[in-house]
Amino acid sequence: MIGDYAGSCVIKVGIASCGIAAGGSKVLGTFAAQLNSRGIEATVKPTGCIGMCYQEVLAEVIRDNRPVLYGKVTPERVERIIEEHVIGGHPVEEWVLPQDEVDGFMSRQQRIVLRNCGIIDPESIEDYIDSGGYRALEKALGKLTPLGVIDEITRSGLRGRGGAGFATGVKWLNTRKAGGSPKYVICNADEGDPGAFMDRSVLESDPHTVLEGMLIAGYAIGAGQGIIYVRAEYPLAIQRLEKALAQARDRKLLGEGILGHKFDFNLNIRQGAGAFVCGEETALIMSIEGKRGMPRLRPPFPSQSGLWGRPTNINNVETFANVPWIMQHGAEGYARLGTAGSRGTKVFALAGSIRRGGLIEVPMGITIREIVEEIGGGIPGGLGFKGIQLGGPSGGVIPASLEDTPVDYESINRTGAIVGSGGMIVMDESACMVDIARFFLNFTQEESCGKCTFCRIGTRRMLETLERITGGEGNETDLAVLEELAHEIKQSSLCGLGQTAPNPVLTTLKYFRDEYIEHINAKKCRAKKCQALITYLIKPDDCPGCGLCIKYCPVNAITGSRKQPHTIDAAKCIRCGLCISVCRKDAVTVT
């Protein structure tokens, strides 16, 4: 994150989607306007996302080569920063992110994919080139044969970062060796997991690194055409990708005779309409071909018969973003990171009940505890750490008791969860595990393409069972039904969506079975999440009889005289929780 800007003052404002959502554009605009009106010669430039989403808007003021990072900047704070820091040379200490905070978040990270994120201007190819961009391509085209490139990638141990973790080098080699032409390179940017935003951030913050990775892949496998399949819900990513493509074309980094070599490569963007299943590679290919995105049986794998029946290499955004670094720094440099089976780093979107949520990149093998406690800063609000959901709806929940599990493909798989594409949701004690399972299953069952029976109907029947359990109507056979269905759905579904859909249920059943049984037998939800299983009560000793709850209760379930303890009629109560939020004496409890 240390810029290298000599001379006067540079102000960088993070405006990826997270920054913009927090008001980054306004902050950027305010800096520019005020500096301009004051006639101060300082450079104001946008950057992408540095990852500290919880502190957005982030602004970095680099004055006299000394960078200072401000968090939660608002347009109102701009004036004082300009006056005291830009003009006066004294950072506004009270708004500066404390160094231990920054160190806590950053020091355990190892940024390869995110190396430029939050540092360079994503809309400037010059910035990318200045930071070493397209040198890897130059090296590959100039110094290596295609097989040499594949060898480098193979030796690096890079595995596909989309979720399945298939060895990238092997995939490239298979596509290279497959008969038939033309061949295609596809970048899967159809990031669909709830809570995951790794690919979006990379595309918004450093699009050229993905382009460069695809170009190298194209050279390696002998493809002349690349397609970035990105979901239409990522308009900023699409906009920046389009800009990047135009810039690359202008600079002859795309087209014919790239960098003077006998290598032609073109890239297009295809927008997906937001079907989760289109993240599955065969469905994605169908979607590009203009058909309904429905997975088909593999084999044949896309490397043999992919887009339009031709050999096709599909990797996700993060995988491609690793490629330029590996080419530049060598396979060994990458392979040194991580564990024996899982080399390199992995980007995670850290979210949920965590103090420092955001985008992080860590070496493989780091433990869950290190991520949660050290990088994430632990659980806020004094609640205990209950578990962590890895791998989105296809993954599972790892309980706090396994927090020393290293984050690598093998170890995580052993828990029943998967590394997945990088969604990481931290849960505290207030999370109901049955409800969590229900939430994720609801997602997958809605996103099932409907083609195969187990996924289409089986997940729905599992969901209905979970709904019965959280609705207080569970019975003793439900768990057996859930397990029977889960087993068959996993074993007999056609594609990854179905094969992994029961994972959240299975892992929560494995680690939190007592909670399920409590829901079914005792009709009790210990996290007090499941509305049908909770009762609102007013503690008579604490109730001042102020009448506020009576006033707010939308269904007139609360009665009581003034200055006398009130009572809630459980039959009328709809468990909306308004009384809790309005009570000044915390007299309302949930049991």
Next chain:
Amino acid sequence: MNTISFVLNGTQVTAPKGDTILAAAARNGVEIPALCHDPRLKPAAACRICLVRVEGARNPLPACATPISDGMVVTTETVELAKTRQLALELMLSDHYGDCVAPCKLACPAGIDIQGYIALIAAGMYREALSLIKQSNPLPLVCGRVCPRFCEQQCRRNTVDEPVSINALKRFVSDWALNNVVDDKPEVKQATGKKIAVVGGGPAGLSAAYYLALAGHEVSILDSNPALGGMMRYGIPAYRLPRDILDNEIAGITRLCREVRCNAALGRDFTLDSLNKEGYSAVFLALGAQADQHMRIDGESLPGVVSGIDFLRDIAMGCKVGLGQKVAVIGGGNTAIDAAQTAVRLGAGKVTIIYRRSRDEMPAFPDEIKQAEDKGVNFCFQAAPMKLGTNNSRVHSIECVRMNLGEPDSSGRRKPEPIAGSEFAMEVDTVIPAIGQSLKTPGQGVLEAVCLDGKGYISIDKETMQTSQNGIFAGGDCASGPATVVEAVAAGHRAANSIDRFLRGQPVTPAGQEYNCSKGNLKEICAEDYAGVQRIPRVEMPTLDPGLKSGFDEYELGFSENMAQIEAGRCLSCGCQKAFNCTLRDLATKYKVSPARFSGHMHKRPMEEHGHQYIIRDTNKCILCGRCARICSEVAGIGVLGFVNRGFETVIAPTLGLPLQQTDCNACGLCVSACPTGAILPRVNLPKPGPWELDDIDSVCSGCDTGCNIRLQVKGNKIIKVQPFPYNSVESGLLCHKGSFGPYAGNTAKRTKTPYILRNGKLEEAAWEKAFQASADGLLRIRDERGGGRLAVLLSPRLTSEEIYLAQKMARAALHTNNVGCLSVPVLNEAFQRYIGRDGSTSDFQAMSTSDLIVVYNCEVEKHHPVVASKVRQAVSQGSRLVTLSTHQGSIDFMASINLKVNRRTSLEVLNAMLSYITEYDLVDHGFISSCAADCTELTAELKQLPISKICEIPWVNPARLIEAANLYVRAKNPVILVDGDHITPAESAAISKLALITGNTGREGAGIIVLRTHCNSQGMLDMGADPGHLPGQLPLSETACRGKFELAWHKPLPVSAGQNAWSIIEELEKGSLEGLVLVGNGAASEYGNAIYNSNAFTVLIDADLPDHPPYPLVMLPGAYPEESAGTYTNCEGRVQRLHPAFPPPAGKSNWEIIAQLSGALGCSMHYSSLEEIEAEIAGIVPGYGKLTG
């Protein structure tokens, strides 16, 4: 290596490389269940039913999509796989809203296919309806009168208005058969020589006897009474069941039996042991339960007290019973009602039924109670007799106590309890207790061999009807306790099935229960689903005057045909049309599913029932296998069906959510053939759709000359459905709308059964002989007076080759004219004959599917030959290139590598330009040309003169594309050209032929020309000599040798001068220069009828349909449709294919018989006794037809 060796269920087997596990297994006799698999389609692996275990694979693999590989170890059946398949089916069925079988059938103890017989009644097929009923109930005359109608209680029509009068319809058809003396000859299986004794001739015994006799066994019925019938005779009064009706019904059964022994009582006249010694291999005990139960009150044995059973029996046997004026009947069942009504009819002044519960609890049928009321029977409810008083000689009074109704008891009825102090008395002359029946205990030791249950009935296995004694079965009242006739019939039928198995040495196991999906009982179903049903009042059963109090004439009179039609029309046809051939149902039965385990939300979507002319969609039964959507896009090339929504809400829907009929759907019906469930159905062209078990007749489609094989599915004389055949195969399995739905036409056509002769402007029925004579008189007069040249014969190209052959033979040999032809097929194309040897194709569809280039020349294949279009599409999707030269835009143009738009004039120029390009640049296959006949040298000489410079002058044609097309054709290994034989000009034919010849692309396997024609037997027309200038075998008429050959064979001199073509014939008819005509059509040729019949010519029409309005032909001889004809068609490939008639033509004569007989009347006798003789003659005389296909 093209063969793969792998292990299938432990056996080493082989299959060709490229086979999927499913295909390879099928090849080796192992069937793997599947729902989404269709060999016509690319595998989808969606339904997950065909999952199999492959050694080394972590999860089971879909057999439909996994190719076999060397050394693969496949297991297709394991406990685990069965569980997976069961679960998949249960999941599918947990969201499957429909009725496999209608609730009425399920409610019927005998399981009669009620929906089926009502649909047959609605179609006027009474004979078939009766035989369907008799498959489950051999006593329709009886049951049609006395059945308690459990079916009507469950009738879905209850939610709309009133139930369908199911039983009255049953009575209607059985009465119809009786009144019309329709002898229903049931099929009796081969005799087994086994003897069975049926003890007891009541409904159970008779039913068992009937089905055992049909199974081929020798049945003896032994009965203790003077006549058979049991309670039907001795318990049901004649006004409900006339004795002649009963006798008739029984006679129909006993004539199938070996022997009937009346007055033979078990224990008295014979024993089980004695039967055994007599050689009976099995015994069915149907003894009934004719002993009455006692009231257990004082005075029960007084004179004047007679049990209901005895009373009715006495009356039935003709005994006089003195009743007096006041009669009390005790009880609330049907016997009580019958006894009360009988008492009224015998003249008793006051008849009172005393029943201890209220009217609602009475077990008697409501209609019967109503009838009794009408007759003036009094009811005394909630009262029970306490004791009977006497005037010393006879019963005089009855003392009763009032009853209070308490909580429901085990029977579900409220338990009567006496109210203390409420006693009252009633004066009576006769008391008839009718409170129940029991088994009449046979003598000591008689039933020792079999165990009795706690109530004294014979103890049996309720499924197999087996008693505790091997070989002895029992059923009916003696085993179940008193019940209804229909229950006894069911018991007898079940017993017959078990006894049959027993006698055949098979294990006597219960018949497996078929899986049945149900929308739920009357309470569970959604009344809104029936909101749109039109309300039609139930037809009232006509009766004698209700007030009439005497006489034992039948009270209910039965339905008239009109009433039956109205009532049959009320049936909602609840059961699924696919019930008899639903793959889903079969698998559900096989894997013993219980979908209720996964009950949850179930979709209930409106049915797309009214709209599309041919197709009905019910997405509630869709299992999302996607076969319809895939076949629509992959094979039909239309793609109007597709998946919509995601997850559980996914549904197959037409384009843009439109109703199917508003899409581009061309009604090819392939989706119907692909659907494994009842989600897509053909609209049956009948008042009610059935379903029924259908007879399969394999035949050939008469829609065009593609010659698609079809399977006609027939009931009686109606074609119900058509399937592509071989069904589901890659080789064919294709049909278009003409095949799928065309053959239904005959279902509605008005058909005549007799010939007609036109007299004074009016058609008059005539006998065949008269009609033939009239035809011959008229035609011969013209021939003899004016010459054969004044006569003509016009034929339909939908006639069989045999019919065409006979017709032209008649024209030439009998009428002495060469004026023979067809309006829809042009005269023989001599250009083709000259260059490629004959007018016809030199290539076939097989070659097309492996061809690397297909050229479609001015041929609207999608319109006229949709199946050929599908074949083109398949070939292109497998890598073949396509070049189209067309005047019309068609959907296959989009698949073409090159599409040259031409018009009628420029198309020939394009061909010539290609020829000149090929010769100019010497792309000619000289080797080929020199290897073939001499006139090919002349061919190249001609080509030299074609000006190549003209290429650039053809309007609207891009010369570069033209040259590219020519190059593609020259370079292709096996190019096939498709042309439209009906419209191609001789010049175009010559150019096309030359193109194929100079490039060496004809006359060898794989390459050539396919000549397509619109009408199905166009090639047969040309080959059978229906041409003014050619004899059979396309032999020129002008050559004496050719003529001589036929003169010799036909023993007649043939006319020498060439005839006129069909168009000239019409013109000449109008001008009056032609004076007589024989028109042989089957629907197709009559479109020119007006022009023909308006002329003054003498016209004889042989056709399936009579023109429905004037002008008329002078003689009309009613013929047959293709679906009613036997014979052969020659398709465009030259393949000779056999037609099989679905049923005989209504007038009884096939077309060839009519032609032959007419020819005979004309003096040229044709003594063919069978079609085979004609075929033998053709084989001997027509070149190329030496061997007809079987």
